[in-house]
Amino acid sequence: MTQFEELQQAIIDGKAPVSKALTEKMLKEGIRPGEFFPKAIIPAMDEVGRRMRECEFFIPEVLIAARAARASSDILRPLLVGDEAISSAGTVVCGTVKGDLHDIGKNIVAMMLESAGFKIVDLGVDVSAEKVVDAVRQHQANLVAMSALLTTTMVNMKSVVEALAAAGLRDKVKIMVGGAPVTDAWAHSIGADGYGKDAPAAVELARQLSAA
């Protein structure tokens, strides 16, 4: 097993101390920080996503794997320089919409997107449309990912779409939405570009929208 495969396995198994130690060891041995993502972290989290879709992994296992991935990526991100520091996948502004404080789903999506190589600007919960617009401008994001758990707050996703349009940013970003009451039909009805039914689907969607 190569060291990259070992690191992949540590992430899939959710062994954060192992993934941290391996990352440090491999860096010392001269492996470039930028190599870790395509060779270990991204494929590991793709495998986690596959296992989640196929009901081999559930919420605890996904959270543990995401923590192990983060233990590695937290060391690597500050070391990325030059081209490596620019996320090739894209920059995602994400958050839970205004009036809604629920973030477990949003956090899992953010962690999976980050592990898939996206740069994440996480605005947290109860996020106003104006805050999204400001963040898109400031970070030159190409994706916005909004979450809602409540039927009383999902309507605020529409405000985000409208605010981005009013700010003249609508053609610069793709908008994806998700959360328990959200559906594909809802996403289309508010003018969003896509709906992710779960975290792996959100990663897939983000890849498609980024490539489009």
Place this chain on the structure above:
Amino acid sequence: MMNSRERVRLALEHQEPDCVPLDLGASTVTGIHVDTLYRLRQALDLDAPGTPVKLIEPFQMLGEVQPDLINALAIDTVRVGGTGTAFGFPLEGWKEWKTFAGTPVLVPGGFNTRAEPNGDLLLYPQGDRSAPASGRMPQGGFYFDVIVRQQPFKDEDLRVEDNLEEFSIFSDQEIEHYRRRAEELYTQTDKALVLNLGALSLGNISRVPGPGLKCPRGIRDVEEWYISLSTRRAHIYKIFERQAEINMVNLQRIHAAVGNRVAVAYLTGTDFGAQNGPFVSPQTYRNLFMPFHKQVNDWVHRNTTWKTFIHSCGSVWALLDDFIAAGFDILNPVQCSAAHMNPFDLKGKFGNRISFWGGGVDTQCTLPFGSPQEVCQEVRERIRAFGPGGGFVFNAVHNIQALVPVENVLAMYRTAREYGGYPLRLGSAA
């Protein structure tokens, strides 16, 4: 015509009564938000404008469903609840308050809020404003979400009792409250009594942060808790083991007080399902939860005539055989919008072994956003699915939320009564 109690009893024995029994407000998972309750009561001319409704559950902001509303909608069930709330203050000392939507509400004396500069409202454990707030309602919001107040901890310092502070043997006064309430409702109504013991749930994620405690210790962070179900399994097992011992004592004492006047015991509200599948693997359920669920169900079935009720949102198809093996008689809320939760498939595979309580109309789409005609259509379809052979108590999927049009609530109950008569008219709902 059959009375309500008999109607519910037969349905839960998997027999067809005269019509499908209806529930509203018999539990804190089949209730109604205060804003919608107020508008419903106004629409039915039950109150003069401005008459407040009573808040009985401050987390989901549920209102009290009173006898006049029960009668107006021909509801067959009634709630037997405790004296406390998730935020640790008792349901007493009522005072006036207004929701962000302007609904006049009577809230308990311990419902003490403070506005943040951004307009959010904070709520305090045991009503104590000097303690760190444990609930937050965003400005313009409808519910109080629990604030996580996780203290830093080291694994070697974790103690089982830290996560058990909120669980204790009920006081004599609490038991007496249950006794009095059950006797009153049993003798003064013909409704089926639903005993609400959801607060005893093992690992209910809305209670894990300890909203009723001033200084919660142990594992209180939501993500950390979910992770612990896998990484600290032995520790969680010990917490559940001890909690189950406490629960068993409470259950025995409550039964000694209320006897078999109660028809149904709502025993657990822990969500095991997410929108697309179970939160935890069936193996985790079997190892960590099922032994204790089985223990309590076995005791109830050996010693009482109660039917046991499990509430779990989401997609639980993959766990249903285990819920049944654990001894549960009733599944709620039957979230048909979740993956693999087709009503006809559920009834076909599990309908002879478990009763469905809920599932009557979708809460995420149809009830809040559909037209009354769409509500009517869906209710008829759900009665066709779940009604045959009994084993069905009608309720929406989960509580009726804020902002739901009253016309939809009325259409839901009207349709359920109109099309819920046995023998069912099973032609196409179209």
